[in-house]
Amino acid sequence: MAGRVIVITSGKGGVGKTTTTANLGAGLAALGRRVCLVDADIGLRNLDVVMGLENRIVYDLVEVVEGHARLRNALIKDKRLEGLFLLPAAQTREKDAVSPEQMRTLCAQLAEEFDYVLVDSPAGIEHGFRNAIAGAHEAIIVTTPEVAAVRDADRIIGLLEANDLPNPRLVINRLRPQMVRRGDMMDIDDVIEILAIDLLGVVPDDEAIIVATNRGEPIVISGRTKSAQAYRNIVRRIEGEDVPFMQLEEDGWVDRLRNLVGIGRKKTRGA
Amino acid sequence: MQGKEAVVFKGYRGGVSVQVDRDAPFGQVVEELRRKLESARNFFHGGIVRIETGTRPPDVVEQRVLKELIRAHGLTIAGDGVDAELANREANGEAKGHGATPSGAPGGQSPPATHGGPGNERGAGEPADEPCLLVRRTLRSGQRLEFDGSVVVLGDVNPGAVIVCSGHAVVMGSLRGVVHAGARGDTRARVIAWRLQPTQLRIAHYISRPPDGEEPSPRGPEMALVHGERIEIEEFVP
Numbered sequence: 001m002a003g004r005v006i007v008i009t010s011g012k013g014g015v016g017k018t019t020t021t022a023n024l025g026a027g028l029a030a031l032g033r034r035v036c037l038v039d040a041d042i043g044l045r046n047l048d049v050v051m052g053l054e055n056r057i058v059y060d061l062v063e064v065v066e067g068h069a070r071l072r073n074a075l076i077k078d079k080r081l082e083g084l085f086l087l088p089a090a091q092t093r094e095k096d097a098v099s100p101e102q103m104r105t106l107c108a109q110l111a112e113e114f115d116y117v118l119v120d121s122p123a124g125i126e127h128g129f130r131n132a133i134a135g136a137h138e139a140i141i142v143t144t145p146e147v148a149a150v151r152d153a154d155r156i157i158g159l160l161e162a163n164d165l166p167n168p169r170l171v172i173n174r175l176r177p178q179m180v181r182r183g184d185m186m187d188i189d190d191v192i193e194i195l196a197i198d199l200l201g202v203v204p205d206d207e208a209i210i211v212a213t214n215r216g217e218p219i220v221i222s223g224r225t226k227s228a229q230a231y232r233n234i235v236r237r238i239e240g241e242d243v244p245f246m247q248l249e250e251d252g253w254v255d256r257l258r259n260l261v262g263i264g265r266k267k268t269r270g271a
Numbered sequence: 272m273q274g275k276e277a278v279v280f281k282g283y284r285g286g287v288s289v290q291v292d293r294d295a296p297f298g299q300v301v302e303e304l305r306r307k308l309e310s311a312r313n314f315f316h317g318g319i320v321r322i323e324t325g326t327r328p329p330d331v332v333e334q335r336v337l338k339e340l341i342r343a344h345g346l347t348i349a350g351d352g353v354d355a356e357l358a359n360r361e362a363n364g365e366a367k368g369h370g371a372t373p374s375g376a377p378g379g380q381s382p383p384a385t386h387g388g389p390g391n392e393r394g395a396g397e398p399a400d401e402p403c404l405l406v407r408r409t410l411r412s413g414q415r416l417e418f419d420g421s422v423v424v425l426g427d428v429n430p431g432a433v434i435v436c437s438g439h440a441v442v443m444g445s446l447r448g449v450v451h452a453g454a455r456g457d458t459r460a461r462v463i464a465w466r467l468q469p470t471q472l473r474i475a476h477y478i479s480r481p482p483d484g485e486e487p488s489p490r491g492p493e494m495a496l497v498h499g500e501r502i503e504i505e506e507f508v509p
Contacts, residue, residue: 043413045431054430055470055480057449079483091431092415 003034005107005117006238007136007165011152013123015144016173016203019213020231021120022050024140026218027235029084033115036075038087038107040132041122042097045089051078052216053086062090065102071109080221085114095127100134107135116238125159133160139168140200145175145186150194157197169200171234176205177248201234203227204248278303288321289341297333304337308344320346347416401438410434410448419455430470439463449473458497463507467493477502 008021018041025037039047042062048054056076059069064087071087078084087110090097110117121132133139139160143153153170160168172191179185188202203209206227212219220231226248233243277295281288291300320341322334338348402420410416410424412431421438432448434440437455439462446464451473453460458475468487471480472495479495479502481487492507 052483057471058478091413092433 002108003111003113003115003117004138005111005119005136006138006140007040007119007121007133008140008142009121009129009132009156009160010123010142010149011125011156012143012149015142015149017123017142018046018050018120019209020140020142020171020173020203021047021118022213022218023220023231024235024238025084025116025118026051026078026081027220027231028116028118028238029078029081030221031235031239032083033239034083034113035116035118036085036087036110036114038110038117038119039089040103040119041128042089042093042095042131043091044122045091047120048076048086048088050213050216051086051218053078053088054216057088060088060090061106062093062097065098065106071106080217095122095131098131100130103131103134105135125155129156129159130163133163133165136165139165140171141168141195141197142171142173143191143195144173145180145188145191147186150186150191154195157195167197169198170195171200172202174205175202175248200237201230202245202248203230203234276303278307280307287346289337291322291337297336300333301336301340304340308340308346320348322348403438404436409444412448428464436460460496462495463492465492467495467504469495472502474502 008017008024010017021037025035029035037047037051039045039061041047045060048057053076059074061074063069064071064074075085075087078086107117107119117135119132119136122128141153141156143149157168160166170192172188175188176185180187188199192199204226206219206225208223208225209219209227212223218231219225219228220235222228226246229246233246236243277292277300279290279292281290289304322337322341341348402418404416404418404420404422406416406422406424407426408424409426410428410432412429415433415435416422418434418436420436421440422434422436423441423443424434425443427444428434428442428446428448428450430447433451434448435451435454437453437457437460439460440450440452442450442462442464444464445466445468446462447468447470449471450462450469452462453475454473456475458477460474462469462472462474467489469481471478473479474495474497477497477500493504494507495502495504497503
């Protein structure tokens with residue numbers, strides 16, 4: 001059976017597409033799945049850096065589609081996880097070096113060998129985005145709880161529908177429970193109300209992710225933080241498991257007291 | 272366009288020369304240059320360009336417009352950031368044929384690492400008739416320099432930048448990107464850098480990278496060369 005090709009996209013830049021792709025890929029591989037990550041951000045590649053695999057690159061996606069390199073030679077094996085591979089983007093070329101048709105062929109080829117093909121989309125809605133979605137069967141939208149990011153996510157959902165990729169699922173990234181509680185940040189329900197798509201998970205804002213990303217180690221593999229747990233939960237939901245949303249906020253003594261005396265308060269639902 | 276072309280592209284070893292008709296109206300020159308650069312975008316990307324205006328008066332403004340246009344298409348202009356050494360190269364290099372094969376399209380496919388093999392009679396020690404390109408700037412992520420000959424960079428080579436050359440590569444700064452020296456198969460090629468901290472090094476068909484988890488932190492200039500069947504790094508002693 002052919003594997004699932006999932007595009008990770010957002011519209012807006014800087015919301016965490018690449019970090020999400022790396023962590024979901026590593027998380028799926030940690031469960032024993034065969035996973036190929038595809039960096040579709042040609043000219044601004046990042047996924048190799050986040051995975052800590054930059055120095056292993058010899059051939060790239062563009063060379064493969066142009067027929068200058070064989071797919072099997074361009075795939076980079078992850079240094080930690082069995083069954084995890086990366087097809088890096090070209091850095092010295094431009095997005096139009098690849099066509100959506102070529103991406104479709106490439107993804108179909110990869111889906112024959114892997115259980116999952118995760119395509120990291122570039123920001124924007126232009127050529128690079130159309131390449132990224134061309135071969136996908138499913139889409140995951142990444143957004144942050146900010147008005148601008150949600151607006152772009154909404155635009156993307158519309159474009160995906162128009163391109164026969166209905167029912168994308170949503171990852172809300174970098175949620176800060178304290179800000180939500182103060183009313184300074186959109187909460188999960190606000191985002192869902194606008195986008196009206198299924199929630200795949202919520203990842204809390206976490207400095208540990210920045211550290212892990214800079215080191216080239218996806219936090220999902222061994223991280224003990226809530227963000228790492230959030231990614232692991234998302235991975236299991238992708239696998240079809242019904243994982244309850246975890247609570248993102250630590251109960252302070254005030255909350256415990258409130259619970260004790262029975263004054264309910266809306267809890268921040270979580271990942 | 273009235274019959275005669277105002278802009279003619281001419282390939283030569285390691286670069287492209289843009290010849291501008293001295294009689295054509297400038298507007299037509301710009302239009303034609305833009306159209307030609309667009310239509311061959313991938314072909315030229317990253318290449319090195321020399322502008323020849325024949326006996327057209329060297330109008331500063333016109334030159335600047337042409338240069339901007341060329342740079343906007345990802346090309347490097349000879350005699351600008353890159354030294355005018357290029358200009359002498361054609362005469363010196365063309366007839367002697369010390370490269371194994373003629374240069375491919377500038378900015379096109381790099382010679383793959385496994386390409387090559389012997390068939391190159393040039394000695395690594397005698398660069399006298401070897402074309403050499405002097406680059407007076409830092410190469411940043413996404414910039415790719417290909418050259419048939421040796422390359423000297425007066426600046427850094429950042430991560431994500433690539434140099435592919437058939438001869439030696441010398442970086443008078445920090446080398447943090449990827450360098451492929453001896454790309455036509457010359458295993459005698461060397462990579463020398465003031466601070467050698469490459470993402471990856473390639474010499475002829477050999478590839479190496481720093482060991483995982485170790486940030487290379489050289490204290491002085493170092494040189495990478497093929498020794499036995501692998502790339503080794505040693506302190507550079509002039």
